[in-house]
Amino acid sequence: MPEFRLPDLGEGVTEGEVVEWRVSEGGSVARDQILLVVGTDKATVEIPSPYEGTVDAILAAAGDRVEVGQALIRVRSSAMDEEISRPDRVTAPPAASSETPHLRRRAGDHGRVAALPAARRRAASLGLDLEEAVGSGAGGRVGLADLVPKGRRVALRGSGRVMAQRMAEVHRHVPQVTVVLECDVAAVEAVIARRGPDRRAKISILGLVTRAAIEGLHAEPIFNASLDEERLEVIYSDAIHIGIAVQTSEGLKVATAKDCGRLAAYELQAELDRLVVAARNGKLTAPELTGATFTISSGGRFGGLLATPLVNWPNLATLGVHQIEDRPVVRNGQVVVGRCANLSLSFDHRVIDGMTASGFLYALRDRLLDPSLLMS
Amino acid sequence: MTEPSMTSPARPTVGAPGAQLLEGALTVLGDEPTSRVAHLLSLPQELPLALFSAMARLRAFDERAVILQRQGVIGTYPTYFGEEAVQAAGVLALSNEDWLFPTYRQTAAVTLRGCPPEVPLLMWRGHPGGWHDVMRYRVAPICVPIATNYPHAVGAAWGAKLKGEKVVALAFGGDGSTSAGEFHEACNLAAVVGAPVIFLVTNNQWAISTPISKQTRVTRLADKAAAYGMPGIRVDSFDVFACFEAVREAADRARAGLGPTLIEAVGYRLGPHGTADEPSMYRDQAQAGLWAAMEPLGRTEAALIEAGLADQQQLEQIRKSAAAALFDVADRLAATPLPPIEEIADSVHLRTPWSLSPERLHEPKWISNG
Numbered sequence: 001m002p003e004f005r006l007p008d009l010g011e012g013v014t015e016g017e018v019v020e021w022r023v024s025e026g027g028s029v030a031r032d033q034i035l036l037v038v039g040t041d042k043a044t045v046e047i048p049s050p051y052e053g054t055v056d057a058i059l060a061a062a063g064d065r066v067e068v069g070q071a072l073i074r075v076r077s078s079a080m081d082e083e084i085s086r087p088d089r090v091t092a093p094p095a096a097s098s099e100t101p102h103l104r105r106r107a108g109d110h111g112r113v114a115a116l117p118a119a120r121r122r123a124a125s126l127g128l129d130l131e132e133a134v135g136s137g138a139g140g141r142v143g144l145a146d147l148v149p150k151g152r153r154v155a156l157r158g159s160g161r162v163m164a165q166r167m168a169e170v171h172r173h174v175p176q177v178t179v180v181l182e183c184d185v186a187a188v189e190a191v192i193a194r195r196g197p198d199r200r201a202k203i204s205i206l207g208l209v210t211r212a213a214i215e216g217l218h219a220e221p222i223f224n225a226s227l228d229e230e231r232l233e234v235i236y237s238d239a240i241h242i243g244i245a246v247q248t249s250e251g252l253k254v255a256t257a258k259d260c261g262r263l264a265a266y267e268l269q270a271e272l273d274r275l276v277v278a279a280r281n282g283k284l285t286a287p288e289l290t291g292a293t294f295t296i297s298s299g300g301r302f303g304g305l306l307a308t309p310l311v312n313w314p315n316l317a318t319l320g321v322h323q324i325e326d327r328p329v330v331r332n333g334q335v336v337v338g339r340c341a342n343l344s345l346s347f348d349h350r351v352i353d354g355m356t357a358s359g360f361l362y363a364l365r366d367r368l369l370d371p372s373l374l375m376s
Numbered sequence: 377m378t379e380p381s382m383t384s385p386a387r388p389t390v391g392a393p394g395a396q397l398l399e400g401a402l403t404v405l406g407d408e409p410t411s412r413v414a415h416l417l418s419l420p421q422e423l424p425l426a427l428f429s430a431m432a433r434l435r436a437f438d439e440r441a442v443i444l445q446r447q448g449v450i451g452t453y454p455t456y457f458g459e460e461a462v463q464a465a466g467v468l469a470l471s472n473e474d475w476l477f478p479t480y481r482q483t484a485a486v487t488l489r490g491c492p493p494e495v496p497l498l499m500w501r502g503h504p505g506g507w508h509d510v511m512r513y514r515v516a517p518i519c520v521p522i523a524t525n526y527p528h529a530v531g532a533a534w535g536a537k538l539k540g541e542k543v544v545a546l547a548f549g550g551d552g553s554t555s556a557g558e559f560h561e562a563c564n565l566a567a568v569v570g571a572p573v574i575f576l577v578t579n580n581q582w583a584i585s586t587p588i589s590k591q592t593r594v595t596r597l598a599d600k601a602a603a604y605g606m607p608g609i610r611v612d613s614f615d616v617f618a619c620f621e622a623v624r625e626a627a628d629r630a631r632a633g634l635g636p637t638l639i640e641a642v643g644y645r646l647g648p649h650g651t652a653d654e655p656s657m658y659r660d661q662a663q664a665g666l667w668a669a670m671e672p673l674g675r676t677e678a679a680l681i682e683a684g685l686a687d688q689q690q691l692e693q694i695r696k697s698a699a700a701a702l703f704d705v706a707d708r709l710a711a712t713p714l715p716p717i718e719e720i721a722d723s724v725h726l727r728t729p730w731s732l733s734p735e736r737l738h739e740p741k742w743i744s745n746g
Binding site: 004005006007008009010011013031032042043044045046047048050285286287 | 443445446447448449451452648651652653654656657661703704706
C-alpha cells in the first residue's frame with residue numbers, strides 16, 4: 001500500500017512541519033487533491049496527492065516536525081488491492097529518529113477504531129493511540145472521556161513549543177516589574193461610540209490606547225528602546241513599531257504595526273484592524289511578525305481585573321489593557337458608578353526605574369481621560 | 377493557481393500599478409474594443425487560437441510541474457505562471473528554422489516545437505532523458521547561470537548570417553539578467569556585427585527577491601538598447617498579441633539584415649520565483665494581487681470571445697485537454713528506466729577520478745535511491 005513520504009520541498013530542505021491536514025483517515029482522496037500543508041524554512045506549501053484511493057492512515061500529526069523521507073500518509077488504492085505505481089521513491093533516512101514515536105498506527109489495514117471525530121482530534125493533539133484507548137461509548141466507541149492522558153508525557157509541538165521556549169527566554173533575560181493604574185474610560189467609550197467621518201471604520205479602545213502610547217513613546221523614547229546586554233548600552237529605535245498581541249488558533253501572535261509613529265488615529269486604526277484580521281487568518285507575513293519596539297496586550301472582555309504582561313524582550317516595556325466594567329468610583333466626595341479599566345505597564349528594571357515607568361503610565365492615563373486630543 | 381474570472385481583456389484602470397508601468401508599452405488588448413477586435417480579425421485565421429492553445433499547453437505544463445515538485449517527482453522548479461504570453465509569442469512568431477535560447481524558465485518552450493513534455497520534465501528529475509534533441513528542435517540546451525544564453529544566441533545568429541542563412545536567434549531572459557556582464561557583451565557584439573538576434577527580456581520587476589529599483593536606475597529596460605545602437609521595444613508582457621507583433625517586427629528586421637532588437641516585455645511576476653521561494657517574505661503580496669487581473673490566459677480568452685473567434689466552451693475544452701494530456705505524466709516519468717549510475721560521471725572528466733569510479737558509485741550510500 002503506497003505511503004507518501006516528505007520530499008525535499010525546497011533546495012536542500014531536510015525537514016518541515018505539518019501545518020494542517022486537508023484529508024482525514026477513512027476519507028477518499030483523488031489524485032492532485034491537496035493532502036496537507038507543510039511549512040519549511042523556505043516556504044509553506046500545499047502537497048497534492050499522487051494517489052487516488054482511501055486514506056488508510058495519517059502518520060504524522062499537525063504540528064509534528066517531519067524529516068525528508070519520512071512517511072506522512074498511507075493510501076489504499078481504490079482499484080482493489082493492487083498497489084498503485086508510485087511516481088517516485090524517496091528513501092527514508094537510515095538514522096533512527098530520537099523522538100518518541102507518537103500516534104502509533106494499527107498493524108493491519110482493517111479494524112479501524114470506532115471513535116468520535118472530536119476524540120480523534122484530541123488523540124492526535126495529545127499524541128495518544130486510539131487503539132490503546134478503552135472505549136466507553138456504544139459498541140466500544142472512544143469518546144473524549146476515554147482520552148485522559150494519565151501518567152503520560154506528551155511533547156509540546158508547534159506553537160506550544162515556541163511559547164515554552166520563548167517565555168523561559170524572556171524570564172531569563174528580563175528582571176521585570178509591573179505598575180498598575182485604574183483608568184476611567186467613560187470618555188474613551190464615548191469616542192468609540194461615534195462613527196468616523198466618511199463612514200470610516202470605528203475607532204476601537206485598542207486604537208486609542210495605541211495612539212496614546214505612541215505619544216508617550218515620543219515623549220519618553222526610553223520605552224522605545226532595547227538593551228545591548230553585553231556592552232550595557234541602550235539602543236534607541238529609529239522608528240516606532242508597535243507590537244499587538246493577538247490570540248489566534250495558533251496561539252498568541254505579536255503582529256507589528258510598522259513605523260506607525262506618525263499615523264493619524266484613523267490610519268492607525270485601519271492598520272491595526274488589518275493586522276488583527278491577518279493574524280487571526282494566519283496571514284501575517286514574516287516582517288509583520290517581528291520587529292516590534294513596544295508591545296501592547298489588550299485582553300478585551302477576558303482581560304481580567306489586572307495581569308502582569310510579560311515584557312516582549314528585547315523590548316523594554318509592554319502595556320496591558322484589562323477588562324472594562326462598572327465600578328464604584330469617588331467623584332467630588334460622592335460614590336458613583338464609573339466605567340473603569342486597569343492599565344498595566346511591565347518594564348525592564350535594568351534600564352527603566354519605577355518612577356519613570358509610573359510617569360509614563362500616568363501620562364498615558366491622562367491622555368485617555370481626554371481622548372479627543374488623540375483623534376488628530 | 378486559479379485564474380480570476382475576466383470580463384474585459386483591457387488593461388487595469390488608472391490607479392492599478394499596471395497602468396503606470398505599462399504606459400507607452402506596445403499593446404493590442406489595451407486598445408479600444410473596436411481596434412483590438414479589428415486587430416484580431418486581421419491576423420491569419422488560425423493564429424489567435426494557436427497562440428491561446430500554446431499558452432494553455434504552457435500553463436498545463438507549469439501547473440503539473442509544480443504538483444510534481446510538491447510530490448517529490450521532480451526537483452526544484454521555476455514556475456513561469458503569468459509569462460505564458462511572452463513564451464508563446466516568442467516561439468510562434470518565429471519559424472521552426474529559427475533558433476531559441478531558453479533559460480531555466482522556458483524549459484517547456486521546446487514542447488511548442490513538438491518535443492514531448494516528458495523530456496523537459498525528466499530534465500527537472502535529473503534524468504539524462506531530459507536532454508531534448510537540440511538540432512532537431514533548434515532549441516539550445518537551457519542555461520541556468522543568468523545571462524549566459526545571450527552570447528550563445530549572438531554566436532548562433534552571427535554564424536547564420538556569415539553562412540548566408542535567413543535564420544534568426546531569440547534569447548529569453550529576465551530583468552535581472554540585464555545587469556550581468558554577458559548581457560552587455562552580447563548586445564554590444566550583436567549590434568556591431570549586425571547579428572540577426574532578438575533579446576526577449578521579461579521585466580517582471582523581481583529577480584528572485586531583488587526589485588527592479590535595486591537592479592538598475594533605468595526606468596525602462598528597453599532604453600538600454602540605445603546604448604548599443606539597436607532598437608528597443610517595450611511591450612505588455614501579458615498581451616500575447618502585442619508580444620507576437622513585437623517579436624515578428626524584430627524578426628523581420630533581423631531577416632532584412634538590420635541587426636538585433638531588444639524587446640522588454642513589461643509586467644509583474646504573478647507567482648513565486650520558484651518552488652523554494654516565499655514572496656511574502658520580501659514583497660507586498662497585496663501589490664502582486666492587483667496584477668492578477670492581467671493574467672494572460674484569462675485576458676486572451678476574453679478577447680477571443682469578444683472578437684467572436686471562439687466561445688467559452690471551446691476555450692475551456694482547449695485548457696482541459698492540455699491539462700488532461702499531463703494528468704498521469706508522473707506514471708510515465710516513473711516508468712522511464714533509470715540510467716546506470718556510472719553515467720553520472722560521463723562527459724565530466726577525461727579520466728574518471730577514483731571518487732567517481734564504478735566501485736565507489738556502487739557503494740550502498742549512492743545506490744540507495746536506485
